[in-house]
Amino acid sequence: MSSDADLQNIPVSDFMSKNVRTIRENETLKQTSKLMYQNNIGSVVVLKESGAIDRVNHDMAHITTENKEIPTGIVTERDIARMVGHSAKFFSDIPVSEVMSKPVITVSPDTSIKEAVVLMQQKDIRRLPVVSNNGLMVGIITDKDILKAVIKTFKKVIRDHGLLSDGFDLLGFLG
DSSP states (O other): OOOOOOOOBBBBBOOOOOOOEEEETSSSSSHHHHHHHHOOSSSEEEEEEEEEEEEETSSOOEEEEEEEEEEEEEEEHHHHHHHHHSSOOOTTSSSSTTBBBBSSOOOOOTHHHHHHHHHHHHHHEEEEEOOOOSOOOOEEHHHHHHHHHHHHHHHHHHHHHHHHOOOTTTTTTOO
């Protein structure tokens, strides 16, 4: 993590979750809901295959071709609740692509925490998939991850400026 305690200088890659649950856009809303329930998560990133890419290993000995899957949408608890609330019947077998929020709003790994917060506020969202330069998803930054960054930054500022005193540690923030 950056030694500077300024949120403008801390990249989202320092706090993003790398283990992102995903589903393909042709899978059903029932499969998506089950995945969210089993993993106790509030969202699933929807992927679409966009063709093949070649990867060269470090010693240039061989090239492997892999299917490239890119994020095209995201399904959140809010999306599912809206569908249930606005539909006379809940269709669990519809493709998740019909329910997902799209286009998906993403950031790069070097986007600052501050820029991510501004984008989340502007778009009224709580999750941002993190995508590499070649379009592959490398993680996700959530409002909870950003809160962790803010608390860590706050602790550093307090310590660096010698502002610690008995009774100052609100609710064990600095513990």
